[in-house]
Amino acid sequence: xxxxxxxxxxxxxxxxxxxxxxxxxxxxxxxxxxxxxxxxxxxxxxxxxxxxxxxxxxxxxxxxxxxxxxxxxxxxxxxxxxxxxxxxxxxxxxxxxxxxxxxxxxxxxxxxxxxxxxxxxxxxxxxxxxxxxxxxxxxxxxxxxxxxxxxxxxxxxxxxxxxxxxxxxxxxxxxxxxxxxxxxxxxxxxxxxxxxxxxxxx
Numbered sequence: 001x002x003x004x005x006x007x008x009x010x011x012x013x014x015x016x017x018x019x020x021x022x023x024x025x026x027x028x029x030x031x032x033x034x035x036x037x038x039x040x041x042x043x044x045x046x047x048x049x050x051x052x053x054x055x056x057x058x059x060x061x062x063x064x065x066x067x068x069x070x071x072x073x074x075x076x077x078x079x080x081x082x083x084x085x086x087x088x089x090x091x092x093x094x095x096x097x098x099x100x101x102x103x104x105x106x107x108x109x110x111x112x113x114x115x116x117x118x119x120x121x122x123x124x125x126x127x128x129x130x131x132x133x134x135x136x137x138x139x140x141x142x143x144x145x146x147x148x149x150x151x152x153x154x155x156x157x158x159x160x161x162x163x164x165x166x167x168x169x170x171x172x173x174x175x176x177x178x179x180x181x182x183x184x185x186x187x188x189x190x191x192x193x194x195x196x197x198x199x200x201x202x
Contacts, residue, residue, distance in 0.1 A: 013040075014058050014062050017059035031045060063108075064125050084136045086187065086198050086199075086200055089183060089187060090183050092129070092167070093179050108122060140194065155193045166186065
């Protein structure tokens with residue numbers, strides 16, 4: 001069996017750190033927890049990541065890729081702004097209450113007031129998501145697909161805020177708000193502010 005490269009080992013450690021954060025919390029996770037999740041000794045973890053704080057930041061950043069980089073990639077080949085908006089809204093919500101990426105974001109949000117780096121990560125993600133939505137809205141407006149009821153920045157910020165709020169409700173196991181219900185609620189707002197029916201496949 002081929003030995004893993006240093007970069008592959010660091011990817012494995014980032015995944016282990018994400019699991020450890022979800023299990024023990026951002027403030028409670030320690031080097032031994034990451035080592036346990038990775039099946040390594042603490043010394044082996046430190047060999048690849050001499051600074052635990054750096055590893056935890058990388059773990060949080062990796063968890064965020066799904067909510068910006070991967071969403072952009074997913075809609076990059078689409079031409080219809082309405083289709084882009086529907087897909088973007090749906091892809092910003094948890095798959096369910098145990099969604100690990102969203103639970104990781106919730107942990108990060110809880111620690112952001114005590115850690116400047118975590119606060120910066122969350123702020124950067126928020127600003128990028130707003131920009132992503134704003135680009136879709138403005139393109140749709142320019143093409144005549146949307147008739148915006150408010151400034152694109154205002155609408156974009158509200159869409160991200162709704163994602164965050166309903167995402168939290170899903171992970172908090174609200175009895176009547178799951179991924180489909182949350183998507184329908186956000187789409188209802190989006191239809192109102194874009195003047196577009198935003199038809200979905202279901």
